[in-house]
Amino acid sequence: MSENPHILITGGAGYIGSYLTAELLRLGYCVTVVDELLFGGESLLGVFPHPNFHFVKADVWEPRAIKTALRSDWPVPQAIVHLAAIAGFPACQAVGRQVAWRYNVESTQHVFEQALEMGVPRFVYVSTYSNYGLSSSGQPITEEAPLNPQSLYAETKIASERYLLANAAGPCAPLIFRPAHLYGLSPRPRFDMIVNQFVLDAFLRREMLIYQRGYSRSFVHIADAVRGILLGLQAPNEKIRGQVYNIGSAAGNLTKDEVVTLVLKRLPETHVTYKDLTFGGDMRDISVSFEKIRRELGFEAQLTVDDGVREVLHALRLGLIRNPQDPRYRNAQFIVQ
Secondary structure, three states: OOOOOEEEEEOOOOHHHHHHHHHHHHOOOEEEEEEOOOOOOHHHOOOOOOOOEEEEEOOOOOOOOOHHHOOOOOOOOOEEEEOOOOOOHHHHHHHOHHHHHHHHHHHHHHHHHHHHHHOOOEEEEEOOHHHHOEOOOOOOEOOOOOOOOOOHHHHHHHHHHHHHHHOOOOOOEEEEEEEOEEEOOOOOOOOOOHHHHHHHHHHHHOEEEEEOOOOEEEEEEHHHHHHHHHHHHHOOHHHHOOEEEEEOOHHHEEEHHHHHHHHHHHOOOOEEEEEOOOOOOOOOEOOEOOHHHHHHHOOOOOOOHHHHHHHHHHHHHHOOOOOOOOHHHOHHHHHHO
């Protein structure tokens, strides 16, 4: 029986999951990943031979997928990190309400029910800051703010949050994270994230098309988001039970136009076209407060959007990502195809 602490990750081959898996293994954890591999499994090749890594290909919507994934010679996981989902506003629109609800809400319920049956003491759910939607106050949004979803994706995430918080008093303590909009490189690259997409468009075409230029978003590097999740895994159980934390930093509260300026600093010959959306898009316009996670978990972001722009551009110039225009790096486009 392994004496290393054991974490199970659903969606561990994804953008966040593959990065988190590598970090946990580096820190000495045993890691079980359960993933259907909708976008392939190349992101896990670097950790596949690791003796503390165990992988099972399965659809987490299946009622016993988690229980049957466990190794008999490893202890019950000390936590499940639930990442498996149809991620993002465009991808949820592409698959429709019924499929999005199945994978983003029903799967959460199935995984949590199995966590209870197995005696897992902690359930970490990675939600989204999209749940806040629009804000007219002009003040950074805290975790206590009313939720105002502007997309099907946010609706599914809120439904899962409410289910978990309704069960917070039970033996499995739920912890919810709402990361800001992610950017940066991961073993599973994505170019449908604002910062990464802006850099790619400027690099390949010397053009950027920007909707809602003055709208504010909150951004956090993938490495910092994973760092926040790790702090939640390491905190005492009763401290995090039923808690919700935004992950990001005040420095990451930027308008799209400010992100454009950072890209143009490195690719000044890029032509920028601005347009407005009146319907049909993701109309979030908010700044977010990250004081709670700083105060209670000691979280401090270490990377800036400018760092992310430089990182992604450097990787593209070196040719580290073959064919970055491939649909598999864009959730909605890949699902449609």
